[in-house]
Amino acid sequence: MSVDAEKAGAGDPFTTHRSLLFTVAYEMLGSAADAEDVVQDAWLKWDAVDQREVRDPRAFLVRVVSRTALDRLRTVSRRREDYVGPWLPEPLVTARDVAEDVELADSVSIAMMLVLETLTPTERAVFVLREVFGLDYDELAEAVDKSPASVRQIAHRARSHVAARRPRGDVEPGQARGVFEAFQRAVTTGDLQGLVDVLAPDVVMLGDGGGIKQALAHPVLGADKVSRLLLGGFSRFGAITFSPVDINGRPALIVHLDGEVDSILTVEVEDGLITGVYAVRNPEKLGRIGTETDVSR
Incomplete structure (x- = not known):
């Protein structure tokens, strides 16, 4: 975390939700370094607003991170076309108890991250925010700057795409x-x-x-x-x-x-x-x- 972001106190909503924000950005980008940059950008925007006017800090911060990550994803997607050899996401050392949260472990697994790479940037953002983090369609529409009806279509298309390619078979x-x-x-x-x-x-x-x-x-x-x-x-x-x-x-x-x-x-x-x-x-x-x-x- 940067020096600026460290200024947020223990009770600050940014501090409370920082792990969530990083996870959202990482699942969208597959790069911890890029995710950290996105989270830092979210901190700067959070620090600049009148926080008393923000009714739902979690939703606000997730929306900011999603928009920034989506913009960056469009850039890195083009960059990965020139990557030498197979591209794999940046590996993260995680706590043992992450595996006990089956949905979270599946969503950050290398295999799932590779499936997400086959989506368009907007499909990936919608899938991650809807299926992993449970945003409703109105929140999604704000996050990706689409109408709720359009977001529903994108979500359906992304779910179908992922379902056809994701790892099969539940394993304890x-x-x-x-x-x-x-x-x-x-x-x-x-x-x-x-x-x-x-x-x-x-x-x-x-x-x-x-x-x-x-x-x-x-x-x-x-x-x-x-x-x-x-x-x-x-x-x-x-x-x-x-x-x-x-x-x-x-x-x-x-x-x-x-x-x-x-x-x-x-x-x-x-x-x-x-x-x-x-x-x-x-x-x-x-x-x-x-x-x-x-x-x-």
Whole structure:
């Protein structure tokens, strides 16, 4: 948080809702750095208004963040067209209890964030604000500068789009963690068969190096290819260590190379098997790994 935003006292509505505002911006943008900039902009606008005239500070702040994030999303969407290799959202270290809020954990998961990337900026804003944060259609209309009737159509279109692409199969947090622990044992011990056993036959692995670090140029499909890639890749390096952590509401591993953070490895579990493996190596996306990020609805 910036120095200016820190001026808000403990009882100030901005302070009260800051975690919510960051989460809204992050889910719309997929970048913690961009989300922080949006939240800072919201603070400046909050500080400039006559706060006594604001009947619903939460709604006002969410509206400000949504409009600013939507403007930024239109810019970054064009920028990502030139991104080198697959793009993955910036990973966030989250508290263990985030996984217990199934809706929140699903909404910030890497898999869901990738689905949201396939929406238009306005569809993404409407979906996030309606389905995740429960804004009514009048509030949505103000936030995205559309009529309520238009917002309803956009929401319907976005829901249909997401429903066709989102991860399927409800998994209890405890079961997902158990599957991940089997994955972790197999990766850390080099157990090829053990790794194949926890991967879905059609598992997909994505790697994000951002053109800075070597990573997968294209998705890798299939349990055999993904397992051999993972174990073969790690075997090429010397002092590799793994630390368990929660990333975006899911269990994950921090991969250390010679004592330094090299990458984040997280997975998506459906119906008792891992359907997605995501590796973030781009150092520009690993700056927050040492700090837990508070996300909320």
